[in-house]
Amino acid sequence: MLKVLLVDDDRELTALLIEYLAQEGFDARAVHNGADGVAAALSGEHAIVVLDVMMPRLSGIEALRRIRQASRIPVLMLTARGDNIDRITGLDLGADDYVPKPCTPGELVARLRAILRRTQPQPTMAATASVEAGPLVLSPGSRSVTLHGQPLDLTGTEFSLLEILARDAGRLISKQDLSQRALGHPLTPFDRRIDVHISSIRQKLGQRDDGHSWILTVRGVGYQLVVD
Incomplete structure (x- = not known):
């Protein structure tokens, strides 16, 4: 229990x-x-x-x-x-x-x-396979993340959101889709929890070499992880 x-x-x-x-x-x-x-x-x-x-x-x-x-x-x-x-x-x-x-x-x-x-760590092979998006590597089994080989300290929810973005790197994902897949429930009107979690992830990732964020915002639509 x-x-x-x-x-x-x-x-x-x-x-x-x-x-x-x-x-x-x-x-x-x-x-x-x-x-x-x-x-x-x-x-x-x-x-x-x-x-x-x-x-x-x-x-x-x-x-x-x-x-x-x-x-x-x-x-x-x-x-x-x-x-x-x-x-x-x-x-x-x-x-x-x-x-x-x-x-x-x-x-x-x-x-x-x-x-x-x-x-909670997932036991299946599919769940434990590493997810790589450029220099970002996520290990779902241990729920650990590295960027350029350096570990990042994420909460469980932040890991789940970043994993979704990394699995679909380069593709725009709506906030509603992120909420359903990462939080397990739909967003309600004026609900900012996804925005706040993404803001925290951005701070922990820092900036890319070109000075831009790793996560692109499309206002009113969603987010995209940029790795190119």
């Missing part, structure tokens, strides 16, 4: 989610403040973290910042409905996805499974 860490000060909600997650085959535990959440997330005992933004003392955003300084563990943020600032900040700091509160337990489980599918 995959272990899920819930970090939320709402004890009634976490008790409900623990019971529901158990029925869905997960082993969940909860802590109720950001400091304990950071310590538990870095313990190596859990496969994924569900982290609430709104907590007293140490916020979910600061907790995520501390987690990302030391770990790539997948993190799903719980954000206030309509609060785009927290969502974008969380994605900028390396959250894999977010769910607006209040959400149904079923939606949360669906998002958890989607994140785990794209972040």
Whole structure:
């Protein structure tokens, strides 16, 4: 059973989610403040973290910042409905996805499974074959990336997006297609999560020798990895 860490000060909600997650085959535990959440997330005992933004003392955003300084563990943020600032900040700091509160337990489980599918190493030969796009090499089995032989530190979601772009290098891929294939769900109107993840990938890739970005944007349409 995959272990899920819930970090939320709402004890009634976490008790409900623990019971529901158990029925869905997960082993969940909860802590109720950001400091304990950071310590538990870095313990190596859990496969994924569900982290609430709104907590007293140490916020979910600061907790995520501390987690990302030391770990790539997948993190799903719980954000206030309509609060785009927290969502974008969380994605900028390396959250894999977010769910607006209040959400149904079923939606949360669906998002958890989607994140785990794209972040867990795949055992098949097809999945573990390296993907090469110019000087960029991705290894899906270990979910590692090198550029000119130097490793890049990507989150699970960033790896999934870059893998899609690399497999179709030189071809324009719509944001809707990227969302379906990398996040496991369609984009909603005004949803910027793909844009924020791509921005982070760009920063980590740096510039090409010609001074341009590795990832080309076609405004309102999508993105293209340029390797020539």
